[in-house]
Amino acid sequence: MLSDSCTVRYFRTFEEREEAFRGRVFNLVPRRYAGASHFWSDFVSMPENLKAFLGDSGGPLAYITANPQDCLAFGSASQVIRASMLTAKASHKDVGIEYLHICRMFGIAECVDQPIRTLSGGEAVKVALAKTYILGACSKGLTISSPFNWLAKENFRLLDYTVGKYGESRDGVEILALEGEDVDVPFEHVYLSEDKEYRSILFSIKLDEVSVGLQGPIGIDLTQRQYATFYDCEHKLESPCLLKGGNGQGKSLLAYVLSRTINFSGYAFIIRNGTMGPSRLLFQDVLTQKLHRSLKRIVSSCRPSKDLEPDKIYRSILEEFTQLMSSCGQELPLIGHKNGMGEGSLLETKFMLAAARICSLPSGLIIDEPDWGLSRESAICFVVAVSRIAHERGIPLIIISHKPWWANIVRSTIEVRKKILPHAGFHISLTKV
């Protein structure tokens, strides 16, 4: 499907892919995943890296980061497009296409004047692709990090347009992906689907008059106040449960509401065995969680009893994961290189944070995009391992993903869909599939 000038490189771990991306952009992204001290040493060497990047022969490289919104350097989509056109024109290169035509071509005409922060995930992706399409006129090549993770299938033609623009560039296009990231069929494995121990748990989700304000934390201009409201519902579900839906449909917003990490009015509960309690959330960006509080501190803050020590649960998850990976014929990625808990890889961090949450015996455990930063097999084995350990303690598991991999893993599915209302934000509906 993609043109011949495009090379796809697959990596087993998040760290390897990030290193490859950093290498391509002259280390312009500090290593947040490596801890604060490495981050700082990378950051202070930026001026030299910046000079090298800009002074590289053949013009700088165009790129899209693993989270496309982060590579947009301007406040609105229109500015991003105009800035790219200005850069191309200043290099004596004609883009050969007009501003409005580009907006229509990439389907961003409706949102082009919106601030970047208000764009949905799908819109940010389109803006990033439009930007790199224009920069194709004056760049020596293009590097894209994990496009199969953030690009919905119906938008693949946009990636095609962009890649095609670099057909005659010096370095061509390099796509850096995690193993299995581009596979779009459900995961099938006897060991996972027929395992008796992998039993299900019944629980319910109940929402009653839930309304969430969408203004920012310093939203002092409230003349256009917007809300997201959820339709009242109560669904009886089986764990593991999948929340699915396209980009920007409100899946993560629902997770924030259920775990009460966002302010809202109304009632939202996960009910298990007739009791309601707070549910815990594993965010998509676990690196920020790891930086925010050291793993040691997370462990020390949740030590209820010796039976439920996070270290013990961590080891159980690791054991399950190792067993599942070997049954799938997969080699073990970078884990367990340190004895017990400590600073480690992204996968270790996920194990650790999941263990800390299971320890607090929540009414539900929600994992937002468990596939973020993991290869296909690792992500699936991670979810199965966590669900087994959580189920042993009677905790239901909810995962949020738009990947089609989970069909044989989950026991119930909820579709989240957004309906935009004129002048009043939007309604979000939950439908049991």
Place this chain on the structure above:
Amino acid sequence: MHETNLIRGWDKTRHWKLKFIILLLICLPGFTDYFVRKFSGPIMPGLTHWDIIYFFLVFVTVLIVSGRTILIFSISAVALISVSVVFTGGLIAFLRILKGFSVEKIYEYSPHYVSLLVRLFSVVPIAIAVVATIPVREYECVLLKRMTGVSTFERIILMVSRVLSHVIYTVLPTIVQIMKEERYARKAYPVKEMLEDSVMKSTKFRRRVSRVIAEILTIGVSFICCSLEYIPLWAQEISRLPSRKEFKENANGTPY
């Protein structure tokens, strides 16, 4: 129409220069201290007639010019500041006197804190209103519309606004969300239980203080890392924009 203006303030983008000048004029007495002290006598130690008049003048002006939303936001901000600055300061001063560390009397300290409180209630709302009047977002939007290169000042504005918007709308909410999520771990297993279980022999107070300090430090580190992460990428894109002069030389200044 009149009612709408009172609730929302004037349209943010219209007449912003006029609003800015009006608010700036109202600011002058508060910040220069000229009229406030010169033309009025005290009602009580630390409080003059003009203080009261100025206080009402500020509130009415902010309500009419900037609207109810800004006024409410200002009151919240001033309440937070006064609790931390005035009341904590007053408490420390009182404790110093009580313990005999200060030779002055309580009645000598009090006027200072009364004056400070009234001043905060006038100065902070007007300062917030002045800042909120400037249509930064609208200015930022027109920066690249001309498509004829950017000046150094415009480059700085672009960079600063991108970083600020990232910090305010992405980094801060994320950190707040993580802190909210982690509070359940603490609720489930209170500090008391952890202390009893602790092998460390330090006192409860020291443990608590060191824990609070460590948490503030890690939050600070996390905040800095998240804020700085993409600055080099954005900086290289902004630095690639041609200057006005360069653009004229290279592309004969023909806009798109």
